[in-house]
Amino acid sequence: MMKSEIFTGGCLCDTVRYEVRGPLFDAHYCHCRTCQKASGAPVIAGAFLSRDALRFTHGEPKFYGSSPIVERGFCADCGTYLLYQPLIKEWSDWTIITISSLDHPESLPPERHYGVESRIPWFDVRDNLPREQYEDGFIEILSDENHEEREAILRRFGAQ
Ligand SMILES: [Zn+2]
Ligand SMILES: [Zn+2]
DSSP states (O other): EEEEEEEEEEETTTTSSSEEEEEEEEEEEOOOOHHHHTTTTTTTTEEEEEGGGGGEEEEEEEEEETTTTTEEEETTTTHHHHEEEEEGGGTTTEEEEEEEBBBGGOOOOOEEEEEEOOOOSSSOOOOOOEEEEOTTTHHHHHHTOOTTHHHHHHHSSOOO
16 A cells, blocks of 8 residues: 655654655565563564655654664664665665654554564564565675675565
């Protein structure tokens, strides 16, 4: 589902505030270990957007390179996890925003689960949404520009 309107959001302390003028799409849960650690929560909910649709209306996030292919944006004052931003050139036009940092997260229900092999066992999920596994070797393959599987992954996980 694609939602097209103006979205606003920000961190817990309001130092970083943002605005999205454009669609948010492919809302999903991510259960991967890195998202768990980045957020301190059992799962995050994220949505894709075009990078040029995002504007910071107050403050700027700080970025942490969580792997060679991704940096994660958070508030340097209160720590709220806000953004997942690919660093590889083929994916430089999109980013993912954490849905819970939106002022109205209720407007964007997730439509799939990603990284389900890292789901914490006590975190019970009883919906019927599709479940997908994190790719083994994903980061290594995408970090190596000459890897033969790279193109296939780029196509499969590109901004839809
Ligand atoms: Zn903050
Ligand atoms: Zn994740």
